[in-house]
Amino acid sequence: MKAQDIMIKNVICVDMDERLPNIRKLMESHGFHHLPVTEKGKLAGIISDRDLLRLISPFIDSVSEQTRDLDTLNRAAHQVMTRQPITVRADTSIEDIITWFKRVDISCLPVVDEDNTVIGIISWRDLLNHATF
Structure with missing residues (x-):
């Protein structure tokens, strides 16, 4: 089995200058946990839901919200x-993909072509969904 056999195709990506409110909305509405960031169509980075939880103030949309909390939403994807x-x-073989997940603390792997254009994404959930026990 190869990456192409289990990857999610038609990946939604965001541009480097996309702001956090739009990124958060995209992730929530689609149930994404990872969002590739591109520059001129090429993969430049990735944002996870954990990144958003770490960066966005927990006081947003609450009675305790202050101006400094809203400022956390003003950041761009590249930041x-x-x-x-x-x-x-x-x-890439599934064995190599599993090795990456075990070796490095990551929960998804973007699949790119020779031009570094995103053609798919694989998360640990995708591996579990295709596992045979």
Whole structure:
């Protein structure tokens, strides 16, 4: 089995200058946990739901909300993304993908082509959904 056999295709990506409110909305409405960030169509980074939880003030939309809390929403994708994420190609074996998940503390791998364009994404959930026991 290869990455192309289990990857999610038609990945929604955001531009480097996309603001956190839109990113948060996209992730919530689609149930995403990871969102690739692109620059001129090429993968530049990735944002996870954990990044958003860490960066966005918990007081947003509450009675305790203050101006400094709203300022956390003013950031752009390039300010919060993980740069140069580990990637795989469509022909990468599932064994190699599992090795990456075990070796590095990551929960998804973008699948890119030779031009570094995102063609898919694989999360640990995708591996579990395709596992045979």
